[in-house]
Amino acid sequence: MKKIRVAVICGPTATGKTKLSVELCREFSGEVVSADSMQVYKMLDIGSAKPSEVERGGVPHHMMDIIEPQKSFNVSDYCRAAARCIEDIEKRGRLPFIVGGTGLYIDSLIGGVDFSPIENDYEYREELKARAEAEGTAALYDELMRIDARSAEKINVNDEKRIIRALEIYRVTGKTKSYFSERSKEQKSIYEPLYIGLNYHDRALMYERIRARVDEMMSAGLLCEVKRLTEIDGFLSSTAAKGIGYKELYPYLQGECTLEDAVEEIKRASTRYAKRQLTWFRRNKDINWLYADSDGGFDEVSREARKLVAEFFK
Numbered sequence: 340m341k342k343i344r345v346a347v348i349c350g351p352t353a354t355g356k357t358k359l360s361v362e363l364c365r366e367f368s369g370e371v372v373s374a375d376s377m378q379v380y381k382m383l384d385i386g387s388a389k390p391s392e393v394e395r396g397g398v399p400h401h402m403m404d405i406i407e408p409q410k411s412f413n414v415s416d417y418c419r420a421a422a423r424c425i426e427d428i429e430k431r432g433r434l435p436f437i438v439g440g441t442g443l444y445i446d447s448l449i450g451g452v453d454f455s456p457i458e459n460d461y462e463y464r465e466e467l468k469a470r471a472e473a474e475g476t477a478a479l480y481d482e483l484m485r486i487d488a489r490s491a492e493k494i495n496v497n498d499e500k501r502i503i504r505a506l507e508i509y510r511v512t513g514k515t516k517s518y519f520s521e522r523s524k525e526q527k528s529i530y531e532p533l534y535i536g537l538n539y540h541d542r543a544l545m546y547e548r549i550r551a552r553v554d555e556m557m558s559a560g561l562l563c564e565v566k567r568l569t570e571i572d573g574f575l576s577s578t579a580a581k582g583i584g585y586k587e588l589y590p591y592l593q594g595e596c597t598l599e600d601a602v603e604e605i606k607r608a609s610t611r612y613a614k615r616q617l618t619w620f621r622r623n624k625d626i627n628w629l630y631a632d633s634d635g636g637f638d639e640v641s642r643e644a645r646k647l648v649a650e651f652f653k
Contacts, residue, residue: 342531343429346648348438349374349445349620350537351613353549354631355640357390359537360438362641363648364398370428371395372421373402374439374448377582379417380408382568385561386584388552401428408580409573418448425530434652437532442619451528457519458511467503476502487515500578533651535644536626538617544632549613550606553584557602562588583608 346369348360360371373379377387381404389403401424406412421437421444428435437445446452471479476499483505484491494501505516512519539545565588568574580586584605591601620626627647629640 340527340529342529343425343435344531344533344652345425345435345437345449346533346535346651347374347445347449348436348535348537348644349442349626350440351545351616351620352388352440352609353545353552353613354537354539355637356438356440356537357388357394358637359535359641359644360436361390361394361396361398363644364434364436365396366645367434367648367652368432369434369436370399370401372424372428372435372437373400374417374421374437374441374444375403376412376417376441376444377579378403378439379405379412380579381406382408382564382571383579383582383585385556385559385564386582388556408568409571409577411578413578414443414447414452417444418452421448440616442616446623449528449530449532451530452520457508460507460511463510464503464507467506468499471499471503479503479506482506487517489517490515490520532625533647534623534626535647536620536628537640538628538630539632540630541632545613546610549609553602553606553609556584562591562598565589566592583612 346363348356348363350356360369363369364371375387377383378389379402380387383389390400402417402421405420425435425437437448439445467479476497479499479502480491480494480496483494483502486509487505490505491502494505508514508516508519539548561584565585568580568585569589569592574580575589580589587604587608588601590596591598629643631637631640633639635642
């Protein structure tokens, strides 16, 4: 089977992925398939750094604004929808560029992860939620470590939703989540990827850029965006509400902290997220890393990226 060639532009937040991908798409007749777990939601524009129409530069962008903010959406939903986008792009003689910083989405899509349906046990799920509230998420995490250490090591100790789902999978199937993950790796991927990663040599400079972008988001109206979202029934219990920039401002709206403290927490959370993104992507030895703070700046990044893409798609 002939594999579909795709270019993947990845890396931590605030490294210029959008700007580079638009430039490459305009030169190579490409279209963007977003790989961002927050940009899939409608109305999450400023906090998710969703590119404006001007920033998109006339390039079609897929997998953005596809679901209401109070609805659930997971990696299997993403992979199915993104695969359809890529197939359509290729059929029209265009080139697919997968662009984003959600490593789980990218790896699952490119790796051909098998998302065969696993039954839900809603009663057990609610039981686990009640335990998390009474005992703390760490107690459930410790239980997952005993059952499935390999999965637990890939989940943040505070990520209640993923911890509960991993425990639920074990309860329903008698097998661990890591078992299904390993089995899925046996699936043959239909994609041949070119990975281009954006990064900074100077980590402090990247963090400075992240902090500056948070200030830009606040000036652009992030607080008003969060206010509108909290008025939607069901939003606060959704995955979208837990996105960085949203969950930190809610305590301020409740009068539990100052706006300055809330903004500072967004900056800290964004910096921590960038660290996790780097840790994730560095496991992939196929990524061609380009650096935004190189001597030639963005022009050098763009020049090197064009060479890689031209050679790959020729």
